[in-house]
Amino acid sequence: MMTEKRKYLRLPIMHQIGEPIDMVINGKISQGVIIDLSAGGMLILGYANIMVDSEIKITIDIRSLKTKTITGKAIWTKAEANNMYKTGIEFTEIESVDFIHINRMASDSKDCDIKIASGVKKVCFRKCAFYGICDKQQKVNFRK
Numbered sequence: 001m002m003t004e005k006r007k008y009l010r011l012p013i014m015h016q017i018g019e020p021i022d023m024v025i026n027g028k029i030s031q032g033v034i035i036d037l038s039a040g041g042m043l044i045l046g047y048a049n050i051m052v053d054s055e056i057k058i059t060i061d062i063r064s065l066k067t068k069t070i071t072g073k074a075i076w077t078k079a080e081a082n083n084m085y086k087t088g089i090e091f092t093e094i095e096s097v098d099f100i101h102i103n104r105m106a107s108d109s110k111d112c113d114i115k116i117a118s119g120v121k122k123v124c125f126r127k128c129a130f131y132g133i134c135d136k137q138q139k140v141n142f143r144k
Helices: 096-117
Strands: 020-025 028-038 041-046 055-058 070-079 085-093
Touching: 020 041, 028 096, 041 070
Parallel strands: none
Antiparallel strands: 020 028, 020 055, 028 041, 041 085, 055 070, 070 085
């Protein structure tokens, strides 16, 4: 059995949104799509072949997740089809409010997945941090 090495829960983003984000990599602007995100880092897909240890600055602005500038560094890069690259990024500077919000979104998403897998019918709740980017068929439309 493989053990999980990550410190923080992962939040699937590409499936939910798939919107490109701007990044500054060693002073140059590039775009990528967030595949998944945690409070400690992210996996992106883009056309830039980002060298390991490169400094990356990102501001996330997607639906219910808007952060201040997050600084990170490339931990690994892997070539993919069509001249694209996946890059694992570890955050080195993140505002505590953004860290807490991302962690809560990932936790709420994971809790939802567990409830769905367990056969629970009513999985949504009004204060779910993941609600704004959720596209699960069990999502409830809360009216104000």
